[in-house]
Amino acid sequence: xxxxxxxxxxxxxxxxxxxxxxxxxxxxxxxxxxxxxxxxxxxxxxxxxxxxxxxxxxxxxxxxxxxxxxxxxxxxxxxxxxxxxxxxxxxxxxxxxxxxxxxxxxxxxxxxxxxxxxxxxxxxx
Amino acid sequence: xxxxxxxxxxxxxxxxxxxxxxxxxxxxxxxxxxxxxxxxxxxxxxxxxxxxxxxxxxxxxxxxxxxxxxxxxxxxxxxxxxxxxxxxxxxxxxxxxxxxxxxxxxxxx
Numbered sequence: 001x002x003x004x005x006x007x008x009x010x011x012x013x014x015x016x017x018x019x020x021x022x023x024x025x026x027x028x029x030x031x032x033x034x035x036x037x038x039x040x041x042x043x044x045x046x047x048x049x050x051x052x053x054x055x056x057x058x059x060x061x062x063x064x065x066x067x068x069x070x071x072x073x074x075x076x077x078x079x080x081x082x083x084x085x086x087x088x089x090x091x092x093x094x095x096x097x098x099x100x101x102x103x104x105x106x107x108x109x110x111x112x113x114x115x116x117x118x119x120x121x122x123x124x125x
Numbered sequence: 126x127x128x129x130x131x132x133x134x135x136x137x138x139x140x141x142x143x144x145x146x147x148x149x150x151x152x153x154x155x156x157x158x159x160x161x162x163x164x165x166x167x168x169x170x171x172x173x174x175x176x177x178x179x180x181x182x183x184x185x186x187x188x189x190x191x192x193x194x195x196x197x198x199x200x201x202x203x204x205x206x207x208x209x210x211x212x213x214x215x216x217x218x219x220x221x222x223x224x225x226x227x228x229x230x231x232x233x234x
Binding site for chain 2: 017035037047048051052060061062063096098100101107108109110111112113114115116117118
């Protein structure tokens with residue numbers, strides 16, 4: 001059974017750096033067909049993709065947030081870490097990690113399954 | 126960056142068919158995936174690669190994709206299908222980015 005679980009602070013102050021950890025089980029972070037993404041959802045709003053890490057350690061970031069994000073992984077610990085600098089109240093959201101399945105056949109495709117339960121992070125002084 | 130457009134809301138009576146659209150420039154050339162999200166829960170994959178269903182998802186959920194529109198179809202809608210639905214594609218060119226639509230609230234009347 002594949003599971004992912006997010007952990008980190010529930011409350012951060014403006015200008016602080018957020019560090020979130022995603023602990024996975026049931027698959028390996030070195031599996032070439034899989035990766036892990038971080039996705040967030042402000043209260044009452046839509047999903048927003050943030051960052052992704054591939055099995056070969058290649059990283060991708062949302063263009064709009066690239067300067068503030070860093071994603072990394074520790075394969076031996078089955079953990080993926082996301083840091084986001086200079087937090088602001090507009091960054092208040094539920095942060096999810098999700099396993100990505102990647103297939104390069106007739107056309108490259110990638111979807112998320114499963115997702116972690118999510119962790120609500122509030123930015124407030 | 127690639128943009129996906131969904132209607133904010135769709136309403137349907139129980140037993141009827143719901144169709145939720147996802148618009149994008151030449152989206153028919155991309156692979157589209159759909160997620161269901163109920164209040165307070167994480168999203169769940171219901172359709173991947175335009176029209177395939179993960180194990181455990183009822184056959185009532187189906188998908189199609191052509192031209193500039195992808196569609197999630199839910200047949201014989203049940204009260205338990207009331208949720209937010211999101212479409213998603215992967216733009217594997219340049220920087221590799223994953224894109225979500227704005228979401229559609231399905232209301233079962």
